Structure formats: C-alpha cells, structure tokens
Amino acid sequence: MEGAHWDALPLFLVAGFVSFALFYLYNILWLRPEKIRNKLRSQGIKGPSPSLFYGNILDMRRMVQGEKKIQKDGSRHLAAGYTSALFPYFMRWRKEYGPTFIYSTGSMQLLHVGHPDLVKEISICKSFDLGKPSYMQKERGALFGEGIITSNGAVWAHQRKIIAPEFFMDKIKHMVNVIVEATIPFLESWESLLKSEGGTREIVVDEDLRSFSADVLSRAFFGSSYAKGEEIFSRLRQLQKAMSRSSILIGIPGSRFLPTKNNRDIWRLDREIRSLILNVANERREGSLGSSKKDLLQSIIDGAGAIHAKPSTINGFIIDNCKSIYFAGHETTAITATWCLMLLASHPEWQARARAELLEVFQGRLPDADMLHGLKTLTMVIKETLRLYPPAALVTREAFQDMKLAGIYIPKGIILSVLISELHRDPEFWGPDADEFNPERFAHGISSACKSAHAYIPFGIGIRICAGQNFAMLELKIVLSLLLLKFSFSLSPRYIHSPAFRLTVEPEFGVPLIVKKL
Template sequence: MALWWACRVLESTLIVPRRLGRALQSQGLRGTTYRFPFGDLKELARLAMAARAKPMPPLARHHAARESPLLQRKISVTWLGPTPRVIVNDPKLVREIMANKFGHFQKRKHTGIVRRLSNGLVNHEGEKWAAHRKIINPAFHLEKLKKMFPAFAACSNELITRWVGYVESDGAKEIDVWPEFQNLTGDVISRTAFGSSFGEGRRIFEIQCEQVQNLVKLMNSLYLPGFRFLPTQLNRRIKANARELQALLRGIVSKRERAMKEGRANNDDLLGLMMESNIAETKQAGNSKPIMTMDDIIGELKLFYFAGMDTTAVLLTWTMVLLSVHPEWQHRAREEVQSVLGDNQPDLDGIQQLKIVSTRSPACALLCSHDFSRKWKSDTVVSVLVWSLQVTMILYEVLRLYPPVVQLDRQTYKEVELGGVTYPPGVLLSLPIVFIHHDKDVWGEDADEFRPERFKDGISRASKDSPAFFPFGWGPRICVGQSFALVEAKMALSSILQHFSFGLSQSYTHAPFPVSTLQPEHGAHIMLKKL
C-alpha cells in the first residue's frame, strides 16, 4: 500500500505535470514553469499577503488586482500545485467554455471538503446534473417565488426594525452592515428553504461558515492523494462538522417526509417544492426508487444555505458601500422607490398595489434582455419583481464591479481545441470574471468607474463585446438561484432606501478579498441616518 501510494504521488506531482507543461509550451502558451511540488501556490500566497497588507481608499478603482493578484500578470499558464491553470481572458472564449456545447469541459475536480460543504447541483456532472436541475428548477419559477414574498418581507422588516432601534437614540449610528446582511440572508434562506426561523437554522449557518474557512485553508495547500484520510486537526474538525450538519439536515428532511405522508405539510418552501418535484419526476420516469435520494436532498440543502446566503449578502454589502460613495445614485434610487412604493413597505400587499409594467417598457426590456431574465417575462405584464429601472441598473453595476465569485473554473477531461490551442485532459481553465468585468477593451475607458447607466439599454448592450457580464455564470449551468438572489436584494435595498440615508464611516477600510465569495475583509462600516 505504501509503495502504491508513493507511485500515485510521484505520478500526480511530477510525471503528469511535466507532460502537460510540455504540451502547453509546445503550442506557444507562455507562463511559469512547474516547480515540484507546489507550483505557484507559494507565490500566490505571497502576492495575496502583500495585497492584503495594503488597504485601499474607498474610491479606489483598480481593486481587481487585490482580489486575484496572480491573474493580473500578462501570462497564460500558472500552476495550482501540480495542476496547470490556463487563464482565459477573452469573453467569447469564456462564453464558449461555459456553454459547453460539445461536453468537452467539466467542473473542477474538488477534494472531499468541497463535497461536504455543498455536494449539490453545482458539483454534479452528466445525467445526474440534468436530473437534479430538472427537479430543482420548478422551485425557482416566478409563481413559486411569489409564495416566498412574505418570508422576504418579514426578514426585511425585522432588519429595518433593528436598525431603527440602533439610530433612534441619537439620530445616526455606525453599523457594520456585513454581518447584518449575513444574518438577513441566513434568515431568508432558513425560512424559504425550511419554513423555519433563522434561530432554528443558526447552527447550520455556523457550521457552513466554518467549513468555508476550512475549505480556503485546504485549497491554498498542496493536495495529495489520500491526504483527507489523515487524522490531522483540520481533517478531524471538518469531519465532525460534516457529521453534525448531516444529522441536522437529515432530521429536517425526515420530519418533512412524515408530514407529507400524513398530509399536513405546507410545501411552499424550497425543501417542500423540491421534494414534491422529486416525487413527480420519479413517477413520470416510472422508477421504483426516488431520483433524488435522502443524501442528494441533503446535499442540495447544504448548497441552498451556502450559495443562497453568501451571494446576496455580499451583493447588498457592496451596494451599500458604492451608494455611500455615490450619493447621487442613492438619491435617484430612493426617489424611484418612493415613487413606486410611497410609504408602503415592500411586502406582498404593497407589491400587489404597485404599478404594473408593460412588456414594451424600458424596464421590461432591461430585465428581459439577458438569459437569466427570461423567466420573468409574461404575455401581458412584468410584475414589480422587476421593481425599478434605477435599482436594477445599480445592482447590475455592483455585480459587474464586485462579482460575488471572482473567477470560475472548468477542467478538460478529454482533448479539446479552443481558440487555436489544443488542450490535453487535466488542464484547468480559469475564467477571471472580475478582470473581464474591468476590461477597458470590453467596457470602455470608464470600466473601473461606477456607472449604472451603462445598463440602461440592457445587459447585451452594456459592453462592447456583447455580452461580457457573468456574475451568475453562463450557459446551461447558469446559477439556478439568480432570480431568488436578485428579488431578495431588491426587497431589502428598497426597504433600506425608504427608511435611511447612509454614507461611509470614517472607520471604514476598503479591503475586498475573496474567501468563498468577494467579502469585505475588515467589514463594511456605514453611518445610518433615519429619514
């Protein structure tokens, strides 16, 4: 066994990397040379540490280099340990890779910790991915999301009530909005996924947050075959967390199964909708066993918590920061929200009273101009899920400047030709979303500036190379929960704009840094003033 393990390590860390490196260099791809056994991991850690040691001023434009310091270098190939990573900056090639028309690419192969964190739709391939996507999709349709409005509204109202309590004593208060928004989105995902309050789901939230930190530690270290089975302190903690999380979620799913069998389940939440869809698809396929097993459902629930909470929290945080720096856009957004909602809270009743927008209006054209907006379209109207043109443009511009996920990865599993280069199996293709979103050749000389009006004619016309906007991915694997995230963000932002004006605190330190998502390393300290 020891000899077998040694041969595996030697092959994966020396023989295969050198073969792949020669294949890429022979085609003119320039980059670093593989250094046994860590590749560029040490250099990446050094650059990241140097970038983090220099906080940026709030108005800094060139923040992308701080988030991915190695990707800013004008090179094609770097090494993540023994794996060659080719950086793909061309938006056309990025779209081709993510479209994956001929099935040449797959998601990056992850270690066990990634699967423990979110072993759901995002990690599946082939038939299993297609089956799960078909089952999960109905839970995020427009009509289903409408049923979740009361949960969105209740969580937003609790946030506003808490903030009003903060500022009532002296009329203004400094608040770190980053943990506030984490609690908000954790509350939303708990209620919409399980029908429970955030208090009941808090332990799930805490475990997932800790597992994310553990994931970052492992991804920044050299992966060796069998390493996860060694009884290190980190591995023991990861396994203990995984067992506890599995038990918590298994209890929730089992309780719902019993309620469904007894006919007393309210299945308006994501868990219920997914389980109902699973039953329907299983019957339609004529299977005796469910398509999604208990473990499959638990994996998707982990993903709901991880993706559904983090993405919207960082979107709202950077929106507050940018609207603090650009008060003119804060004013414009507030005016539009007040003109649509007045003093009404954006709850379900308020939404039903809002003016309906024609499908021929500019707002509809904006929201229906991209693949991930097609589901909002109806024959006669687009309801105020569209909300307002100003708020939508602002959120899109925030997603452009501060995409929650700064890069996406795809891996070749067979030989494939792309952009005149033939890639052998085992090459990691890195799609640096944050750099494409800041590319002046694509977005113009003002690419680093906050200009929401660039989206006034829709996403497809916002960039020179149409389109080059990938905050939720692209193609068949585009994020299934993107509409959920945008509706949640619009509800929360509209409530905040109705009740508060805000600006940056003097204690704010601008330090965007990617953990699982692009997070404010030192928090986001905002001065709130009640209107």
C-alpha cells in the same frame, strides 16, 4: 541458502513497493501534468514553470504575501481594483504570458481564460464532457458534497430538473410577500436600535444582512423561519472560513487528509451540518414541520426518493443539495447587498436618485412584482455592484475528454479557470472608467454597457449558470428598496476598504455605516 533467500524476500518486496510508490507519485505529480502542459505549449500557450510537488503554489503564496506587505495598512481606495491585491499572480502572469496561460496547483493543471471569446465558447458548450472540476467534490466536499454546484452528467441533470423550476419567474414573483414579511422585522430591529440613539448610529451591516437573507431562504424554500436553520447557517459560515484558509493548498495530493487543526475543524463542522440538515429533512418526512405546500425542501426530498438508491445515498442527495442551497442561496446575496449599501453610502447622488425613484413607484405602499419591475435605477445600481464586486471569484470547468474550444485544443484533465473580476474590470471592454462606480453604463442593458456580453458573468455562464439568479435579484430589490425608504446611509470613518477572498469576495473587516432614520 534457503534461509537467506526467504530473509531477503521481505526486503525485496519493500524495495519494490517503495519504487512503485515513488514512480506513481512521479507520474501523478510530473509525467502526466507535463504531458498536458506540452500539448498546450505546442499551441503557443505558455505559463510559469512549476515545481515537482507544489506546482506554482509557492510562487502564488509568495506574491500574495508581498502584496500584503505593500498594502500593510489594509486599506485601498474605493476605485482601486482588488484583483491585483487578492490574485497578484494572475495579474503578473497575464502581463508575461497574455490573457490565456497555463499554471499548476500541485498536480492540477489550469488554463487561465482571460478573453471573452473563449468564455463564450465555454458558455455555449452543452456537452457533459465539460463540467465542474472533480476537485470541488473532493476539496470542497464538506461545503457542497455532490450537490447541484459540484455534480456532473446525469446526476447534475437530475438535480437541475428538480431545483431549477423552483426558481422560475412564475414561482419567484409569488414570493414577494414572503420576502417583504422577512424584511419588516429586520427594519424594525434597526429602527429600535436608532430610536435609543436619537435616530442615528453606526451599524456594521454584514451579519444583519446575512441573518436576514438566511431568514428569507428558510421561509421561501424550507418552510421555516431563520430560527429553525440558525445552527446550520452558523456552522456553514464557520466551515466557509475554515475552508478558505486551506484554499491555496488545493491540488497537493492528500493535503485534505492530514490531521491538521484546520482539517479537524472542517471534519467536525461537516458532521454537525449533515446531522442538522438530516434532522430537518426527517421532520419534514414525518410531517412535523407543519408545512403542507410543495416547497424546495419537499422537491429535494421527492427527487431523492426518485433515484431508487439505498437510504445512505438518498440522505446524501438531500444533505448535499440542502448544503449547496443554504450556502449559495443566502451567503452570496447577503454579500452583494452589503457591497451595494457600501457603494450607495459612498455615492450619495446615486442613493438620492434610487430613493426618488422608489418614492415615485411605491407611493407609500409595500412593493409587489409589478412595482419591482419598474425600478430601473435600483436595477442599474445592483448590476454595477455585481460588476465591481461579484461574490464568486472564479468560474471553473474541467475537460473530461479532449475537446476544441475557440480554436484551442483542450486536453483531457485540464481545468479552465475564468477570473470574473478580471473580465468585469477590463478597460478594453468597459472603457477607461472600468474601476469606477457608474451604474449609468447599464441604462440600456448589458449589451450596451460593454463591448462583449461575455465580459459580464456575475452569475456564471452557460448551462451551469446560477439557477437562483432571479430570486437573488428579487430579494436584493426588495431589501434595498425598503432600507432606502426608511434610512439614509453614509460611510463610517471606521470603514476600511479591503476586499478579501474567503471562497466569496467579501469585506475583510466588515462594513460599518452611519445609518440615519428618515
């Protein structure tokens, strides 16, 4: 009898472990999410029915595939909004459930926010109980780690205190010369290309603008030229593409640990990027980069040393914040410049207006801060570009405690999700021409351009608004103004208008333009 008892014990333990694991998964995937959903349903907030393991992911994928079949030629009219093509599920669910609804991706519960009143409430909330979703550090860790983009609470406040002052206007306006110096070789490279082609040729502008923006960032904040950070930028771009391929699986427990080819690529690129950034930081700490001034890199290194942690934590602080700034600081600006040139090429009347203003303001001189402040037309063009093609697709926040916003009880664990393009193109706030390129709407500022200032959020909202927005606007004004004074632009017949979501909203097939030397 005793032998039989001991033989059965391992089976009993295995059965108990399996039962516990199944209940744990059932609790994570269904019981806990259903409890959150019921709290919202009781307030009249509805949404699509989720499945046990995937939530609404399978429906989302099916709708995206269906939309691709409709747009099988890969081409859309310039005035057509891209939201229904990239995020058809949001458009369908909005029609069924209204501007505020709940949906699920795996175990994550998200509240879609489609009205500026609720966006305003999120914007003015300064509590650390509302912050960046925890999934971003887990699922986007390779790209952002625990840097300023993804961190929360006291950690984020410390990072913001270090980084934000480097982007204040009193510092930014002194960077005009640095940006101009980076722009000149960029212009000369295009002039050299055109010279061999009789003054006119087609140029796919995307990658050139990425390289330029990376050079600006390296010069302005890291004490080196683009050549120094070329490997970092190249791998970040590869990493961005790899992570965008798995973005729709976010929320499925354990998916990021599966040894798929895509995940293995992400792990490899993460290791390489971390090593490259750490090398740059170590060179700076050893004094071999040859820069004695207090730039952003030095501020991050000093800020890391102030946290009194072990070396691995200090290195992680430096690496994660450098990754965040390397990516956010050049990728989004380059994409905006690309969309801006595409829109100016498509609307020659606005290209001519902007150029005439530039000739009047600059009068043959290189720009300074005062001149750039006087560029009203170009500023309107940039703002309208950011309205139609904001580089970031979503603003997301997670409630770390129960809270109330705009009269809605928000349970702990819910993720608030704002689709930026939905607000930016809503006729209720922008009028019947919401899908049209009309920079004139910004002639008297944002407040007169739309019925709600919170319907325009290209740089995010609230205390988490992009720290680098002033620098981005400065860089955009300089590069676009100098390009417009040197060249004219028209769309190439090869251009296919097909915005794509790759963590940022970018041209799927690039932007080939016919560039002519003036």
